[in-house]
Every structure is written in C-alpha cells, then in structure tokens.
Amino acid sequence: MALTLDISVSLDGFVAGRNPTLEEPLGEGGERLHEWVVRLASWRRQHGLEGGESHADDGLVAEASRSLGAHIMGRRMFSGGSGPWEQDPNADGWWGDEPPFRHAVFVLTHHPREPVVKEGGTTFTFVTDGIESALDQAKAAAGDLDIGIGGGADVAQQYLRAGLLDTMHLHVAPVLLGGGTPLFGDCDNGPTALRLESATQGHEVAHLTFARAD
Amino acid sequence: MALTLDISVSLDGFVAGRNPTLEEPLGEGGERLHEWVVRLASWRRQHGLEGGESHADDGLVAEASRSLGAHIMGRRMFSGGSGPWEQDPNADGWWGDEPPFRHAVFVLTHHPREPVVKEGGTTFTFVTDGIESALDQAKAAAGDLDIGIGGGADVAQQYLRAGLLDTMHLHVAPVLLGGGTPLFGDCDNGPTALRLESATQGHEVAHLTFARAD
Numbered sequence: 093m094a095l096t097l098d099i100s101v102s103l104d105g106f107v108a109g110r111n112p113t114l115e116e117p118l119g120e121g122g123e124r125l126h127e128w129v130v131r132l133a134s135w136r137r138q139h140g141l142e143g144g145e146s147h148a149d150d151g152l153v154a155e156a157s158r159s160l161g162a163h164i165m166g167r168r169m170f171s172g173g174s175g176p177w178e179q180d181p182n183a184d185g186w187w188g189d190e191p192p193f194r195h196a197v198f199v200l201t202h203h204p205r206e207p208v209v210k211e212g213g214t215t216f217t218f219v220t221d222g223i224e225s226a227l228d229q230a231k232a233a234a235g236d237l238d239i240g241i242g243g244g245a246d247v248a249q250q251y252l253r254a255g256l257l258d259t260m261h262l263h264v265a266p267v268l269l270g271g272g273t274p275l276f277g278d279c280d281n282g283p284t285a286l287r288l289e290s291a292t293q294g295h296e297v298a299h300l301t302f303a304r305a306d
Numbered sequence: 307m308a309l310t311l312d313i314s315v316s317l318d319g320f321v322a323g324r325n326p327t328l329e330e331p332l333g334e335g336g337e338r339l340h341e342w343v344v345r346l347a348s349w350r351r352q353h354g355l356e357g358g359e360s361h362a363d364d365g366l367v368a369e370a371s372r373s374l375g376a377h378i379m380g381r382r383m384f385s386g387g388s389g390p391w392e393q394d395p396n397a398d399g400w401w402g403d404e405p406p407f408r409h410a411v412f413v414l415t416h417h418p419r420e421p422v423v424k425e426g427g428t429t430f431t432f433v434t435d436g437i438e439s440a441l442d443q444a445k446a447a448a449g450d451l452d453i454g455i456g457g458g459a460d461v462a463q464q465y466l467r468a469g470l471l472d473t474m475h476l477h478v479a480p481v482l483l484g485g486g487t488p489l490f491g492d493c494d495n496g497p498t499a500l501r502l503e504s505a506t507q508g509h510e511v512a513h514l515t516f517a518r519a520d
Binding site for chain 1: 317318319466476478480481482483484485488489490492493494495500501502504505506507508510511512513514516519
C-alpha cells in the first residue's frame, strides 16, 4: 500500500506551463508533456476511447493503472476551481460522467460537502481534515492496492514534506517550458532520503522511478 | 564535432545549492550531486588520483571524457571570480597545476588577457568576443572530437538559446535541493527541438541523453 506519485514533467521540472486558465489548465505548452501518454491504447481505453499505440510505454501505463486502488487529489484537480462550492462553475467536477479513475478518489478541500458518485466506479469524497486523514481514508478504500496522488504539485509536495510519499514515477518529456508550475518548488527531500529505483527509455519520454532510501 | 553539455543535476533541476561561496562553490548540499562521479576510477585517474569504483558508470564517464577535444566554460568556472583579473584572488584559475581537461579550454570573459598554460596539456584561452567565437575556436582545437560545455548553467543556456547545443548528458541525482542555481532557468527550447536519445539506470543516478530532434 504505497503512496505513489505518477506524473509527467518537463525536462526543466514543470508540470504545467505558464498562465494556466480554466480553458487551458495545463498552461502554455503544458499539453506537450502529455502527448506521449494520450496516444497510448491503455490511456485511451481508460478514458473510454478506442485505438491507440501499443508499445512498451503502453504496458507501463496499464500496469501503473492496475496497481492503484484509490487516488488523492487537490481541489483544483477536481474542478479547476477554489472557494465555496456554490461559486464553482465545475462544482460537479470536470472529469465527465464516467471519470477514468474507477475507484475511490479523495479530494483535499477546505469546503465540506457530500460525496459525488459517478458512473464506472468513481466516487469523489471530500476531505477537510488534512492530508493524513485523506491518506488513512484512501488506504482503507484501496485494500491491498497502492494509492496514487492525482496532483497538483502542491499536494505532492505536502506529502513529500510530511515524509509520507513512498514512490515517484516521473515521465520526463524532452521539452523545456521555461516557466510554469514546478513539480517540486522549494520543497527539499524533507525527512525522505531518495534512491533511484529505475530509469528506462520510453518511446518519447524517460521513465524514472525514485523511492524512499530507507 | 558536437557541442555537448555533460552535467550532474538534482531531481529538482539545480546544478548547485543555495548560497554558493568561494569556499563552497557548489552551494549548500551541491556536492551531493557529484558524489556518484568523484568515487569512480576514471574520474579519479583524470584528476591524478588512484583507486575508485569500476562499474558501468565508470565506463560511461571514461567514454565521455575520451570523446572531448576541447572545453568552453564561463569565467566563474575558471576562477570563481568576476571583474578585472588583477582583483581576482584565483586569477590563475582554481584548477591546480595540472587541470583535468588535458586539452584546450576556452573561457568566456569580458576581460582580455593572455592564455594560461598548465601542465598535462591544458591551456586556458580567454575569449572576449562572444559564444560563437568561442565555439569556432573550440572546434578548430578539437579536431574530430566533440566540445564540452564546462558550465556554468548560464553558459549552457546561452548556447541552448542560440540553437548551438547539440547534445545534453544529464546525470539526475536522487536529491531535492529545494533551491539554488537552476540548470535551465527561464530558458525554453528556443530554436532547438529536443528528443530523448537514451535513459539508463546508473549506480546511483539516472543518465539521460537529449539531442536535437532535427
């Protein structure tokens, strides 16, 4: 039951480009970080789409998806919004009627509300009492499977700082954004010493896995 | 005759930690980025030392060294200083009597002076008319071999922005510095589209090679 971050990042360490908006949430050039994954068969199947490429990257993405039994994400990853729910134009989430998670998703927020149940097995539960509570609830929901951090970078940093992050799967795209949302910000290792677990060459991106050294 | 950057970088993209000084030029924690290389036999031999580890990383470092026929570096990499030479406490360079390069090194500076000839084949030549001039001179000196950018990050960025950088060998250490000197800063791809050429798992660090896509 590891807490896992699986995220695409630019060569200069950004997970989104400059000036993200509701219409372009990945910022300027940010979608270039995800080009490698959105054309894979496993990603497309997970999102209810047909076709797609089937090579080693595809197996890796399918395997990562199979290993997860719950997700934790920030409020902004759920809806793109902030503040009271009645003022959020995407209060029902921006993931559509059948979100790709197909398991329990815990959304960190300061604004309590009832869970949102979607088709295909995804339930969004809103957690207002902090990251440790969200992790406890996610562990209970995930059973023997792992828990994925669904972003954003600030949520990943909170778990890293707290020494609760076990594994990072980083997909490094051959792109320099020059600015945007840094994955790590001013976050150092904190209590977690890291070691490189694997580095493999994907079709377009480098797959790096780092885990706790202890 | 490729222009090549070969550099160790933290997982969060820094080539040196916070608060670099003349005594601690790599800043706080920056020496952790280089721990993997300084214990290798090939690195030690190059620096006039005996012993060291011999595994795959060692071959990689030896091969990278053999492929280079000249270096280009910034003034600060030569001496740690700046401004007029008569005020620089390391005006003769801080690389010792027998620097590890053993070929022509071109130092970018605004302050002209005669070349400095060292033992073991290293000659430092000072270039005041810009990065393209330095590259032309380095190409002439390197013959059929490649040219290495010896840092710092600002020099690498200048060549990248100008579309003159051919290959980057990045050694990603499992360390988050949380701040310091970013390798890329606000530098985007500029005119150079990049592609991943290889990703391999080293003993402690990930070795990533990116090259021009065109």
